[in-house]
Amino acid sequence: MIDSFAVWNGLKDVDTVRQFFTGKIETSLWNAFISGGANPSAAFELSEIFAWTIDFFWLQKEDSFSMVYDEYFIEGIPYGIGSIYGAFFRHAGRDFLAIPFEQNGKNDFYDEKGNSLRKAFLKAPLRYSRISSRYSNSRLHPILKVHRPHHGVDYSAPVGTPVMSVGDGVVTKAGYDGAAGNMVRIRHNSTYSTAYLHLNKFGKGIRHGVHVRQGDLIGYVGSTGLSTGPHLDFRFYKNGHPVNPLKVEAPPVEPVTDENREEFELRKKEVNEILGH
DSSP: OOOOOOOOOOOOOOEEEEEEEEEEOSSOHHHHHHHTTSOTHHHHHHHHHTTTTOOGGGOOTTOEEEEEEEEEEETTEEEEEEEEEEEEEEETTEEEEEEEEEETTEEEEEOTTSOBSOBSSOSOSSSSOEEEEOOEEEEEOTTTOSEEEEOSEEEEOOTTOEEEOSSSEEEEEEEEOGGGOEEEEEEOSSSEEEEEEEEEEEOTTOOTTOEEOTTOEEEEEBOOSSOSSSEEEEEEEETTEEEOGGGOOOOBOSOOOGGGHHHHHHHHHHHHHHTTO
16 A cells, blocks of 8 residues: 655745844853854854954853844744844953944945954854864974974864865965875965865865865865874964964955945944944
């Protein structure tokens, strides 16, 4: 006996609900949303907005935030996050405001001074991991057991974790490099370049001469080369010399123009009001 079944196409109504959520960091941004009964997908959106301003690997207990956004529901089931009308983050005693504003036909988020929250480089090349080793001129090598420079930051993460380019640029190397294992080097401009070491494998199409954009997938975390376990060794160079990636300050891009300043100030006032500031 064959059971009968029916198949049909149909459309369901999508309900849009304006949400206001405020939270405090106890363990992580993701857990702050869950413990507050909010959709944790909004945590990803919030981290994207402040990706160039706040290093989410170093959130501190008692850091706080708030945001106003649309959430989509289908028959009462969360479907996704829509427009974000404003966000605020207090991190390490400093306040950061995100104001959505359209300029030259492009929507972006700006700080209270009208500077774009997009910077020349992302704060980190991957999400949701931890720093296992810092930049040092004399670190005890975990395998060789000798003190030697470690001119990078190690991010411990599971094998296969996506690794992104921290900025626009051109791939100058994508291949195996001895102790560095599978490595990608990117030249961002005449001053800055970055390197991503110990990758498990490369992103699709990543090879010498390819142009990449900020946030593009360039590889996956691995443990190739001289490595004790899965992690990304991320390195930053200025004029060919290694610098501490955690201390690189990049200027904001595309600030609000003078002709849009009055409109922006009105928008800022609206955002402060809806956030309760």
